Amino acid sequence: MKRKTSQRAAIEQVFQVEERPLGIEEILQHGRAMVExxxxxxxxxxxxxxxxxxxxQQINHPAMGTLYERTGKGHHHHFHCHDCNRVFELPGCTLNQQAAAPEGFIVEAHEIFLFGVCPSCAANMG
Ligand SMILES: [Zn+2]
Ligand SMILES: [Zn+2]
Structure with missing residues (x-):
């Protein structure tokens, strides 16, 4: 007897395949391909x-609201493609966060979203 994929396993698999932060709609859409x-x-x-x-872990997109991404990747920034509406993880951090704030502010954390066009959408534009 073949064991059916559990709902949780399907959700985990969506994240393993996509490898980027996902919103609820995307998770539903991809997950339903496995578990109707x-x-x-x-x-x-x-x-x-x-x-x-x-x-x-949850991340907060300024416009899309709550997204989910895999933990354990360390601090990084995100990129939102306005063409395909996908969010990508960018490697590393280039911001000197203490230098980014005026004197007197003690910076403890930051979140950065870059906006633009992803490589695959840029390629389609010709
Ligand atoms: Zn794109
Ligand atoms: Zn950073």
Whole structure:
């Protein structure tokens, strides 16, 4: 007897295949290709579980709201392509955050989103 893919396994697989931060709609869309019964409530429940377990973390996109990404990658920035609406992870950090704030401010953290066109969309533009 072949064991059916669990909803949680399907969600994990979506992240392993896509390798970038995902919103609920994208997770649903990709996950349904594996588990048809997947719906918004079950996805939210499983995402919460995966966040609680430290497998996923939430990031806040200025316009798209909450996105989910794999943990354990260290500090990095994000890139939003306005053409395909996908968010990518950028390697490393180039910001001297203390130098970016005026004197007197103690900087503790930052989040950076770059906006533009991703390589595959840029290639399609010719
Ligand atoms: Zn794109
Ligand atoms: Zn940074």
């Amino acid at each position: 019964s997947l719906n918004q409530a079950t996805v939210y429940r499983n995402l919460k579980l995966l966040v609680d377990q430290g497998w996923l």
